[in-house]
Amino acid sequence: xxxxxAIRLNDHLTEALVKTQKDxxxxxxxxxxxxxxxxxxxxxxxxxxxxxADVIGxxxxxxxxxxxxxxxxxxxxxxxxxxxVKVPDELKKYVAKLRQKLADAGIPYDLKPFNPxxxxxxxxxxxxxxxxxxxxxxxxxxxxxxKSARNRLGEIEYTEIGRA
Numbered sequence: 001x002x003x004x005x006a007i008r009l010n011d012h013l014t015e016a017l018v019k020t021q022k023d024x025x026x027x028x029x030x031x032x033x034x035x036x037x038x039x040x041x042x043x044x045x046x047x048x049x050x051x052x053a054d055v056i057g058x059x060x061x062x063x064x065x066x067x068x069x070x071x072x073x074x075x076x077x078x079x080x081x082x083x084x085v086k087v088p089d090e091l092k093k094y095v096a097k098l099r100q101k102l103a104d105a106g107i108p109y110d111l112k113p114f115n116p117x118x119x120x121x122x123x124x125x126x127x128x129x130x131x132x133x134x135x136x137x138x139x140x141x142x143x144x145x146x147k148s149a150r151n152r153l154g155e156i157e158y159t160e161i162g163r164a
Contacts, residue, residue: 002148003049005059005098006040007069007140008160009118014039016071016134017083021120024081024131031081031124038158039118041069041085043095043143044102045110052161055145058101059164064094070137075117081124082117083133091116094143 009017014036021033046055072086095114102109145162 001048001050001052003046003052003055003161004042004146004148005044005046005055006042006144006146006158008144008146009039009041010138013071013136013138016136017118017120020074020083020131020133024121024124027126027128027131029081029121029124029126029128029131031079031121033121034119035155038156039120040144040146040158041116041118043114044099046102047108047110049107051107052145052147054105055102055107056162056164058105058107059098059143059145059162062094062097062101062164064090064143066139066141067091068137068139069116071118071133071135073135074120074131074133076124076127077117079123079125080119081121082119085116085118087116091140 067088067090070086071083073084075082075084142163144160146158147161151157
């Protein structure tokens, strides 16, 4: 199964992200917009791994207090439009510990540096300067292990299968 560890977003935050998607379309940006229910911040992408209980055990072994994240503008990674996320030091420390424990347990994950963002659209065309994202914050009380799979219509769906 295809797994990743993420922060799921609340409705308050996703409303601002959806508004930015609509603004992007109104400004002529084309591309595949991310469904509201699939918006998240990835902490570690694992990929194909058949032992989710091992990952959940690692997540639960790393204590963390609730913290806050906040949107802070837009950015592009190639042809991907993203919302930038301001991340507190405690989350950066959590991600470093999480990735180290995954490595120690031999659980594969994408080694790219942690670059917190929320994907808004893929294969975008156009980059108008006037596109903005309203700054919104949310309290994060838990981290989720997510499964990525295609539904019967061929659309990608993310399902939480555990949390810590």
